[in-house]
Amino acid sequence: MIVVMKHNAAEEDVARVTDKLEQMGYGVHLSSGENRTIIGVIGQRREEAAQTLEAMPQVEQVVFITRPFKLAGREFHPDNTVIPIGEDSVGGHELIVMAGPCAIEGEEQLMEAASAVKEAGAQVFRAGAYKPRTSPYSFQGLEQEGLQILEKVRSETGLQIVTEVMDQFTVNEVAECADIIQVGARNMQNYYLLRELGKIRKPVLLKRGLSATIEEWLMAAEYILSGGNYQVILCERGIRTFEPYTRNTLDLSAVPLVKHLSHLPVIVDPSHGTGHAHLVPAMSKAALAAGADGLMIEVHPNPEEALSDGPQSLDPGQFRELIKELKGVALSVGRLM
């Protein structure tokens, strides 16, 4: 940290700050220009310390020069993290595709969707048993019954399963059935849930919050990593902006940025990211070209019968077609799919 004093700070103001810093266990390195004193602070970055300092008289601002994430950062972990997913993996040379309907509506629908995405080449099946819904009057998911259907899908198709967990108390229940546990955008800063996920030893798919900065997203990952679970997959799914046509604004620059700052794998969800099936193929290709380690795509056997997110779901034919096209894009950036 650097503490920048105000223009007219007196010596005693500076002394007050350095005393406080020493009290807090920090080393201090003073640098007095003609007009202004700058205090270099030696020691761990701490938000609380910065807030305390900013509340002191004659302090202009506190500047952080290190990033707040340690375990998620690339600085002390330069190599990419590669996470095994069944016989496949994410974060390495090969790309991963997760596909399936938004919600589990029943066994028949799910089996149909699962065989379709498997046949097209997906490695992981996605479908929600627990569904966070804006309205209390909307379909809230099949919950435990849904998890049982998912188990059947896995045993019959051999597909890996990713499904969402909505609170810390169902983590174990979901972990028994799922190969990857998904944290939804609304729960990205549900710290109790994140801490619980730090205790298990299964991959966690951490979606970016609707209005989360990259730094906040990596700090959410840090919660899981600091609990001892190093298998975190990040998932960009669009941020909230003023543009009304798309449901969200898919921030693909987050992909190379996360790769630059962190060693964790990152995938992209163009279905939630755009909200329109007709934009999904272009944005899927763009995601791979940007360096994403995989995709999460909504596929429904019959989008117009879907209980949720129909307008953004591909049908099995469209999905099959897309997978074919994606293989070429993957190759063009040196990846395999």
Add this chain to the structure above:
Amino acid sequence: MIVVMKHNAAEEDVARVTDKLEQMGYGVHLSSGENRTIIGVIGQRREEAAQTLEAMPQVEQVVFITRPFKLAGREFHPDNTVIPIGEDSVGGHELIVMAGPCAIEGEEQLMEAASAVKEAGAQVFRAGAYKPRTSPYSFQGLEQEGLQILEKVRSETGLQIVTEVMDQFTVNEVAECADIIQVGARNMQNYYLLRELGKIRKPVLLKRGLSATIEEWLMAAEYILSGGNYQVILCERGIRTFEPYTRNTLDLSAVPLVKHLSHLPVIVDPSHGTGHAHLVPAMSKAALAAGADGLMIEVHPNPEEALSDGPQSLDPGQFRELIKELKGVALSVGRLM
């Protein structure tokens, strides 16, 4: 709902939609212009129905003409909801002031803060025992120990207590100690928590999410109301925008807007809303002038010693001064403080 068909929709496309609507139990009212057919839909608004329809061929768009909140809306509940808070109330003629430090740091600090805010004229004391923190390495609150200190504050000062609950499993524990249970911005769409709060019979202070629209915020209130708990107080605390100087952008137009759409009381938190103590007085006055039913203000006996949010906390002297000035503003808009 209105379903707008595409320009070139054929009769069979229209028939397909009306069949589907009738299957879903809706009444249908067809209106064919020269170029375009519009289908009026009679029956309850349902997001899922709209999504299904939007996924059908030749459907241009589905337009909602009623608002999704029923219990929170003013349409069927034209009179303001007034919620008793101890011997005071919120939502009526008199204004309420909630004040105190961000976090409970210890008994001494808390008692000092409590007597200061009481003396200055606040009716409710705020302080966090459970703290959602961006970093896993930050101070996370005193938790149960903090709740016990809060009980002491209440019994010694007679102040009402508002404090945050972070998950559905601590609702009862917090409810035992608190007079008002606070849902933080990050938890505004934690639906399990909202459902649990629908089961208790204590006032809930529901903060607006960082990137929540007014409609989503009222839908979150709808979760609590639909469980049978009608004591919901809304709290505007700033939304996330591109402006870097303020921590958030305090959206005061939310105040008259919520009053227009809903019968629920709404208060304002200018401390989190701006992030700077020097902006709190002006924005407190503005909030009352905009019609807010009260304020929630961070006050710390010694802001530079605060473990969190020091830069946005007033000291007791500043708070006392502010309360005096606010009385005049309240009177000028016909309210009492």
Add this chain to the structure above:
Amino acid sequence: MIVVMKHNAAEEDVARVTDKLEQMGYGVHLSSGENRTIIGVIGQRREEAAQTLEAMPQVEQVVFITRPFKLAGREFHPDNTVIPIGEDSVGGHELIVMAGPCAIEGEEQLMEAASAVKEAGAQVFRAGAYKPRTSPYSFQGLEQEGLQILEKVRSETGLQIVTEVMDQFTVNEVAECADIIQVGARNMQNYYLLRELGKIRKPVLLKRGLSATIEEWLMAAEYILSGGNYQVILCERGIRTFEPYTRNTLDLSAVPLVKHLSHLPVIVDPSHGTGHAHLVPAMSKAALAAGADGLMIEVHPNPEEALSDGPQSLDPGQFRELIKELKGVALSVGRLM
């Protein structure tokens, strides 16, 4: 400025930066911690210099510690600027009210509007002769004919006139007719226009751009001030956010913030800021309570006949009523209206 070197910067990297700084005429103050070197830069802040430095190897970041505006800033001009407007003024103890229709539609409409706002107590009449419109097919204003009608309004009513200028080549034409020249939100960064306005000696009303930060806004004022025209009135009129209900999000925290950073007067336009007439009274009161030096309000003799912005216009009766209520709010914050 402070240049923060990367963790692993070698001595020659640091030397390269200090050489470059000296070449650019800056003084240098080195501060080497155990892990990292920080270079204090003595001299004028320059964006280009910062960009050059950030492009150099082993530079982590460049931090500005002074604000980029000099003439607009309060540091070297601590007293409020008070600008005379006819027999009134803006920025002093008394508040100013500018009111009138969005566009000039004809002489009769304008005269009716002008007498209504005068009678209600406004000092300045607003109406657009030149109109920036999103669609080329929309009504674009009466242009010169409109200016002539405005002159008539002034001579017949004695009201001061504020009207918008859209490019640098009509500045003189508009200045002949107007007492205050308005720069619209879309033109806030039209630098040719700003430079031309620096050459005249009439007050300029500078609206904040839709997505302009406070700093960019004050830098736009700096363009005018640096040309020698010190009569700049800032006008907050809402910024673009994700909230769909309001046309813009009126950022009232900009008022105390501008007052803190700058000596220039600042007024608020709640009509464009919200887009709904029913929100204008509450937000007008809030603006004054926040410390605004005045208001700009759309008033139309018959809002449903307006050629533009009808839904956000008050009718004369509503305006009269509002002015009465505002007087009390003004008094409550020690201002006169």
Add this chain to the structure above:
Amino acid sequence: MIVVMKHNAAEEDVARVTDKLEQMGYGVHLSSGENRTIIGVIGQRREEAAQTLEAMPQVEQVVFITRPFKLAGREFHPDNTVIPIGEDSVGGHELIVMAGPCAIEGEEQLMEAASAVKEAGAQVFRAGAYKPRTSPYSFQGLEQEGLQILEKVRSETGLQIVTEVMDQFTVNEVAECADIIQVGARNMQNYYLLRELGKIRKPVLLKRGLSATIEEWLMAAEYILSGGNYQVILCERGIRTFEPYTRNTLDLSAVPLVKHLSHLPVIVDPSHGTGHAHLVPAMSKAALAAGADGLMIEVHPNPEEALSDGPQSLDPGQFRELIKELKGVALSVGRLM
């Protein structure tokens, strides 16, 4: 348009609206449900008409069902517009690359940059003679002298030239030198400039405004098209969001969206879109994969000597490398580069 009446609208309220519509020359198609009347409006969409209607009593809302752009829309112009650029073209099968430094700093720098980008395979050279700068104290461009240097570049290298015009009065001067005239993001809604560009017969590169919706962007194109100049190239260059790490958020979903709504070519500027040279390669690939018709990339012979935008500029070696990689991505989506 559809006019939705309020729940409790009386027959005379409806009659008032239909009378007004007929006065305005619209056809009317009434549809009365049990609870609510909906009025279908037959005739051209007009913003003013909608605003008038929304200001009428008992009108709930006015819904547009057609898009406001006619000439820019794909509905009446289903085939892609292909614009010749020298011996190349944009909008067809082949992709175009525009590259060069942000600003013209001098002849030597420019020639060096031009030969580098030509050698690497760019068809168009970009460099600014007129520079819009946030600060009045920043380097403002070489203006006319810069244009002369650009002419030299063209005659010596054979590269096509794109450069920015900042107002309507320099359009002809810039058009004499440039093959493509660029409208910067800050000028996207400078309607005088757009109208003037409608009168010439040279390609215009129209950058998206910082906070412009896709619809507003296409309406800006509509201004140029409606003047008779059909050669408009759209350029996505990032929008303003809350994310602080990137200079802007590059909205790549705008690419397939514009292709869906419009027949105009669209290219992407990943340099301004991200603000960091290290993100440019990934986002360039992503842009092509998303279906962009080309790229605009900042290349400087020596980024650390650049007078502006150094940190986002590639050096010639990096650019050459990137072009090689892009060829494969282009092929993978069926395009040629």
